[in-house]
């Protein structure tokens with residue numbers, strides 16, 4: 001009896017100690033979350049005593065010009081297969097609508113490789129390092145029938161449910177918003193008599209959607225041949241996310257300091273064919289389907305917390321709502337929980353792991369002929385913490401079928417991490433300009449889950465940022481590269497104001513040339 005009591009006592013003590021330990025850990029985590037300094041990563045806006053904002057009379061004219069830009073179908077289909085005629089038409093459209101930029105005495109406009117554009121805005125002070133704003137003029141193809149408004153109509157429509165005017169059309173977000181935002185800001189700057197001290201470049205590629213080798217690659221080569229090095233580069237990228245990240249009631253500007261790698265895997269099957277009325281048991285299409293199904297069913301492993309994306313949560317934690325603040329501030333404890341939550345939605349899942357999308361499937365030529373071969377193209381966006389070899393090996397293991405040939409068609413490694421933080425001039429400029437207009441927005445470093453022309457510009461600077469100064473919620477994000485792409489009129493106005501302010505601030509908030517650190521190191525400074 002006494003020994004049973006003794007065992008009970010020991011169990012009680014152990015149980016109490018475990019509870020105390022859990023309580024202690026939770027208390028420590030809560031204290032850590034409570035002690036977060038709310039203003040840690042807020043930057044004060046730069047006040048340079050310059051003409052600050054654009055007058056309403058100019059801004060009012062912009063939505064229609066933006067809409068007109070969407071009417072020109074500058075579609076890219078495959079590498080080398082882009083609509084040359086429409087691209088030239090788009091050049092003319094820019095010339096017609098931005099005459100002050102094209103005729104300015106201090107702006108040199110060059111056509112690169114026939115279809116891309118490079119603007120050099122001369123500065124009066126040669127001692128400061130230039131920067132580059134990049135975008136692309138081409139767009140992805142459309143499936144016309146799926147659109148509620150025609151994709152190249154540039155229709156401006158009121159959405160009564162949201163109470164906003166939207167400009168509809170392919171490229172409204174990706175990436176004529178970038179081209180038009182920069183051009184409309186630059187035009188106003190020239191009109192208003194601004195002439196920069198600091199030189200900068202504006203580069204518009206013409207084939208980003210099919211890898212940029214005819215456009216951005218040549219622009220970069222041109223700049224390199226002139227021995228240009230840049231302080232920083234800003235290209236398309238993550239938008240300001242509204243309601244996308246759970247626990248963030250405020251919008252989050254995820255500034256891409258790196259971007260995922262890219263891999264094109266070909267999955268091929270060969271087999272027995274014949275008359276469809278006497279089909280073989282083992283059919284090519286069935287085997288191929290099973291392989292594709294398994295790739296979707298067993299995703300690539302989560303890499304959360306092992307890559308450059310993890311610092312995002314350090315930036316978000318001070319502004320997160322409870323109980324997410326507790327989670328974001330204590331990834332050492334809650335990483336598995338956060339991983340589970342993030343895996344559940346497609347946009348946050350892309351942040352955790354290499355994604356897998358079967359985008360092309362081909363087999364068969366006629367209904368009553370059993371095909372003897374078939375293939376699928378699988379597009380991976382590779383998490384920076386996973387090696388390209390591991391991605392392929394996972395595919396091979398998951399498919400687990402020796403009769404299915406799995407091979408890499410093309411691949412690109414993830415990009416290096418650009419420096420970020422309050423001491424990095426380019427980052428500071430991008431983040432502070434944002435907070436000037438939208439003080440509630442949190443600017444945080446992140447990873448772009450898609451790819452951009454920046455691959456061609458990596459040799460011009462180590463400070464490469466991928467960011468679009470437009471607010472997007474889950475509805476609008478899902479229109480990129482599919483039907484019903486559109487942008488609120490207010491977003492167009494705001495981005496023009498953003499680029500305008502950025503260019504003004506860049507002229508005063510500049511690093512002296514000798515202050516450029518040799519080979520910026522990755523991560524925060």
Ligand SMILES: CCCCCCCC/C=C\CCCCCCCC(=O)N[C@@H](Cc1ccccc1)C(=O)O
Nearest residue numbers: 208209210211237238245347348351450451452477
């Ligand atoms: C906790 C973090 C949440 C993360 C949420 C992610 C939400 C993502 C939202 C928007 C992504 C916008 C991406 C815009 C840039 C798109 C650029 C683009 O489409 N590029 C092409 C380039 C390409 C690459 C390879 C072959 C051909 C073309 C692409 O990536 O497909």
Ligand SMILES: [Zn+2]
Nearest residue numbers: 174175208236
């Ligand atoms: Zn794009």
Ligand SMILES: [Zn+2]
Nearest residue numbers: 140174209481
């Ligand atoms: Zn795109």
